[in-house]
Amino acid sequence: MSDQQATFRRFEDGANPNDWDLEDKIFQQDKSHKCPTYVHKTPPCQGSCPSGHEIRGWLAIARGMDKPPVEGMAWQEYAFERMLEANPFPATMGRVCPAPCEAGCNRNEVDDTVGINAVEQYVGDWANEHDIKAPAVGTDTGRKVAVVGGGPAGLAAAFFLRRQGHGVTLFEANDELGGMMRFGIPGYRTPREMLDTEIGRITSMGVDVHTNTRVGKDISIEKLEQSFDAIFWALGAQNGRPLPVEGWEGTENCINGIEFLDAFNKGYVLGTANRVVVVGGGDTSIDVASVARRLGHITHVASTDHPDGTLIDFTAQDVAGSLVREGMQATLTSLFPIEQMTAAEHEREDAKREGVDIKGGVMPLEVIKDANGRAIALKMCECDMKGNAPVAREGTEFTIECDIIISAIGQSGDMTGVEEMDNGRGFIDTEAGYKVKGRDKHFAGGDILKPHLLTTAIGQGRIAAETITDYLDDGDIDKRPRVDVHHFNLMAELHQRGKDPEAYDHMQTRGTNDAAFAVHNYEDRSATQIIRHTELFKGHFDLIPRGRRDEVHIEGDAVLGNFEERIIAYSEEQAQKEGERCLSCGMCFECDNCVIYCPQDAVFRVKKSDRTVGRYVDTDYTKCIGCHICADVCPTGYIKMGLGE
Ligand code: SF4
Ligand code: SF4
Structure with missing residues (x-):
């Protein structure tokens, strides 16, 4: 450790291993007679990120545990793809987001937060420098959505709506897109070339963009209602x-x-x-x-x-x-x-x-x-x-x-010309799923609901795109999960590696440990539970100082006329090292502790050909005696004693 203060200690002053009664504390204390299950929960970094980024997932890619599924693909591209599942602005957010994810990071309880924001910037910049294209658009649904406002919420909604195959027409009152990212934040914090690249990636997905077009003046709400199946309001807050x-x-x-x-x-x-x-x-x-x-x-x-x-x-x-x-x-x-x-x-x-x-x-x-x-x-x-x-x-x-x-x-918000949407305080009121209160086919997100962070606007744009899809499907909006983020999905992970389980034949089976149709012994609680640091085995982790990004420090009057960017992005090596600091809260990170410490040899590694993230270890229940040692030594809190009653 450098000058950093540890926030977690393995031992109290004066603690002595000879005083421990292992026999009593470990072997006799477990009266549950349960065996391990592998339980995926949402990490708090992701739970605190308003855009719902799957941070743990892209940090696992950065440190090389989760390898690209395609031969020859760079890890950065794979990590970037993962970022785009929740947020199409990693380079921008990596620079200007105040990073509530870092405040929520469980590593704060070990030494210091993981530098999530800096890794995000590195990957976003890499993708821009390597001209990584937008993801594929979805199969055309034949439905049309109007997006009013080309700031973070409107652009995020356009991105995810196109991914779902809906036609998107975007109306922006200014002559350029970007909203607050362009007109509210100075260029030395959101460099315009970077912003143009991230926005260009979205518009390249076939978004029909109309700049210099103010809804309420150049086109009426009535006309939008006639021409589109749904309308997403992302006016921002400019007053x-x-x-x-x-x-x-x-x-x-x-x-x-x-x-x-x-x-x-x-x-x-x-x-x-x-x-x-x-x-x-x-x-x-x-x-x-x-x-x-x-x-x-x-x-x-x-x-x-x-x-x-x-x-x-x-x-x-x-x-x-x-x-x-x-x-x-x-x-x-x-x-x-x-x-x-x-x-x-x-x-x-x-x-x-x-x-x-x-x-x-x-x-x-x-x-x-x-x-x-x-x-x-x-x-x-x-x-x-x-x-x-x-x-x-x-x-x-x-x-x-x-x-x-x-x-x-x-x-x-500036409600000139769209006064009928005004809640009387210059904002738009919404209900569940960002549907505008009392108005069919109208949705809204971003600062026009309540000014907050850019990442909040992006998250609302993503969720609204999903609820608009629900609405276009059958007129109803499905209930959202309690932890409403982009979750790691084991079935999608198995699918992308060509390891889909076989179809279930609906016949009776005794046990599923050998059944090819079952993902044995895995439970996904990520939609409802965030894993706390108290569930981790923090003693496993060495104290490693956080790698901070360098910054150009400008002193006093030297700032005059200086409009250069201050942040110096991570190198690849720094990004990978920071990825290694992630505790992988709520998901196995393949440390082998459970395999090594199991006294019964009940825990074993899944066959190499069947392995993916989340399918690394398994248990032979005929050998398990329910001692719970594996759960105790699992650093990530992934093992819960569950089976066996
Ligand atoms: S240690 Fe990793 S998974 Fe856990 S909260 Fe921090 S960044 Fe997220
Ligand atoms: S102990 Fe290590 S290998 Fe075993 S489940 Fe936990 S993280 Fe994975």
Whole structure:
């Protein structure tokens, strides 16, 4: 171990093997008289990933345990295929997702999370560099679905709908696809070439794309209803919330963060003011402050003379050849203390390093204006949070002088022209399966339900594509599983390796251990259960520091005019090494512990020709005495004592 603190210890201080009563603890304690069963559960990384990525599966591919089923296929391509089962944006998500999967990873209970996000980026980038094509589209169903909005939810839905064989027409109000990934996140975090490749892969599947087409203005809802069998609403949330303080409304130099980033990403913001205050605390506010630091203050512009130096709504031609950038002061304020801000920790750290002054635990009180009605300062005070509501601390008021105030405290949908879909708060209400409440054939997903992560929008697009398929099939939507992710499927695994069980002849059989129609002794609980770290044998694992991605660290004013990507992707070797750190929670990873430790030689390896992931070991029940040693030494929690009553 390096300087890393172990979160799990095999032994307590002073523990001595001579004190252990193995006879009593192991051989006598099991009164169940049960034999092992092999139980697949969902790992918590996957359960915490809103897009439902089969993370354990592609980490097993990265470390070489799960080999490509096709001769000559690179492991990266196989891993990429697995990623696409849940999420068509691995390169993008590997860069900007705050990775709730890593927070949920059981390896946190051993030493530190697996670097899931970094492996995801490596594989996504590899696929882009090697021009890996989109998966095959499904057999044409003859059904047509309209997707309204070309952001992460709309594109994910289009991807999965095409895989299921439905015709997809996508309407996007902007002139390019990508939504928040393009217009909300700066290009140094989602490089445009990468984004174009991932989006191009989706549109290449035969999606009929109509850009510059706003539903409600250029085409009516009625027309969509007449022309399509189902409609998926993925409008996103582009209306930034104003600051709810005195002096904000109607003040020219008080703007919202979504508009600022949209204008910047479209090339309409070339510089900002000398002193900018951003009010927020989430990723958007970090992006706003970091972009402002990069743009800097433009001190000399030939043809324009804007009072605060902000160059918003100017094109490059307006100021061509005459820009002089100087450093500016960006202050970011958050109601929550810094360590509780919703922005990811590494984003906060980058912003601080790049010179953003972050103030946590403070609330805005009033916009202070000059005689011309322009904001010149933001009055604030310290606060305590009661749930999500700030409570001002009396006597702590202070002001931050500034030239622009930017609000990045939340957003809602722009429902212009589609008011009939509005729930009254700028969003769309849905019920089970992302069906729009009270409207037949309408579905919705992404930020238009409630602004959340990109990965959430992608997951909702995937699930909605499945429920739309159900709906198109018989008008009903099937009940979704409790753990609604893309699960490893042993039957599909056997199938792709040409090892399908034989057809069941419906005759009576005594036992199934030799039956060719049965997948003997395997139980799939992944749709209902997530495996906790307490079910693993954590003592099996060595403490290995997590391999972190390198990053270009930009200090202070060096950030000025720097729009280069900061993250340095893993090498192949790093990705494979990180794959090895995965504990394979809830799925056998072929360590042989159970085979080695079984005192009866009851546990054996499945014949090599029959082996696949999930079919590595088996038990001879005529030899098993129900001692449960195999279950105790199984590091992955895959063995449960079940049979034998
Ligand atoms: S150890 Fe592996 S399978 Fe387990 S939660 Fe972490 S990434 Fe997922
Ligand atoms: S002990 Fe090892 S080989 Fe046996 S089931 Fe568990 S993970 Fe697989």
